[in-house]
Amino acid sequence: MSRTLPVTAPAARAPARRVSRRWGTYVYCFLVLLPVLALFAYIRLFPIARSVVLSLYNWNLASSHRPFVGLANYARLSSDENFLLALKNTTLYSISTVLCSTVLALPLALALTRATWSSTLYQALYFLPVITPMVPMAIAWKWIYDYNYGIFNYLLSLAHLPAVGWLVSAGVALWALVIMGVWKILGYNLILFLVGIRNIPAVYFEASSIDGAAGWARFRFITLPLLKPILLYVLVTATIQAYNVFTQVYVMTLGSQSAPGQAVRVLVYDIYENGFHFFRMGYASAEAVVLTLIVLGLTVIQFGAVRGEEA
């Protein structure tokens, strides 16, 4: 679009006024946005960009000598046992939590589709853990997992099974965290699936019943394909959230965290430890960049899958 003013004399004044008014609008927009954008830049944009820059330096908070080291931090990460363990644990935790919570939420959503008072009540009860803060709930779960007096070991004793050190045995603690993670996020996934199912136009189901599809076939060939965008959204947001797991690990397993066994070392804990116990900010930033790349990769996969679906 050309912005040059028309040369014909009588018409010249009106567009000139319009142009100045348009510039007035631009100025107004940026003035209103200014505080928001400034805050946004200061607390998000700059730090994100700086985390990439920091990761290229040997940047120690306790030292003023901070040499540029290129990709050396990343090279060191690839052979850092703590980091690799954290990456493995976090990935295992994320995949398990997301799969379990999705597999449980889907049939729940199907069972609660009908808009009745009991459906509303169940939605509220299942959603409750989502809004409760993590720290107090982690403390409550720690008590439930208690070796001597916890409910879980009580149930095992009823079945004449030996007690399990839920939060102290290396092999078990991760699954204890997964159980709590599923408990926390199940209601969120449930609500999203419920919306997805309720938004499927009834005509699809009417058509399918004319064709004689029912039960599993209807779910497999009607509900599931139409639910795919929501399903992908749930999978990706839940995975991203799961990769940032930290609070419950800190509250429930600290003490065993720095012990030789390292019950459950997760990525964010490793970042926290490198950055704020050893003050290796550059090295911790390299880990943080890896975390970001994982999350971005997952998001790109989601967009790709949804776009592929629409094409």
Added chain:
Amino acid sequence: MRRAAPSLHRTGWLPEAAVQALLALGAAIMVLPMVWMLATSFKPPTEVAVWPPRLLPHAPTLANYWGVFAAAPFGRFFLNSVGLSAAATVCVIITSVLAGAIFAKYRFPGRTVLFVCILTTAIVPFESYMIPLYIQLIPIHWINTYQGIVLPYLIMSFGIFLLRQHIGSTVPNELLEAARADGASEWWILVRVIAPLSTSAVSAIGIFAFIQTWAAFIWPLLIANDQRLFNMELGLTAFQFRFSTDYGKLMAGSVLSVAPMLVAFLLLRRRIIESVALTGVKG
């Protein structure tokens, strides 16, 4: 919109009674940790660690609650949480309405780029840029201050997004034109016309901001060293490390942290669930 006929959804291989039983069992598991927490908080020390575990206290007592306040400044932690969450809520609402209105109703160069930039950076986890943010606050001496604790929670990409969607679809352009024709300034229109029409989205955003700031943990853990600045979550964690065996008191402290969220949920349940549903539809 026509909704899916629910009866058509019955898979048929499970009888209705079994479905109801499973739903009830699942719901019981979901609320068990909270019920267990509440029940334990009323137990005298002799009843907390007993075998076999018993849900309800025989001789309920408030001693744990008095004990918690005596052992640590939980009143202060609680007020800190309230203050920080309220400040973040107000700021998130203001920034979301301002940016949402501008992005929804005005055209200006760079509009799309800025909006996309705000949305895409929301994907980056806070945990991966908390270190540079921390370093940034050292020279301005905001480490160990209230303003430093609350800073990252003052803006919410999702809030800007939701308000843009809401204002774009519910505030008619004709209304804005009419106000302009009456000589209203753009700022007056924003404050007096657009903002009042977006209260439902504002309340949703406000709830999210409050819950998010209330549950804030890793950032306060990094930046607040002074116990007087602790929020409930940090206070509880510190208390846990000191009194790791006194579960009666620990549960009482936990109840204090969960209670405001539970009350908010009871009062605003429908709005909260609808807002969550919205994230999926728009996402």
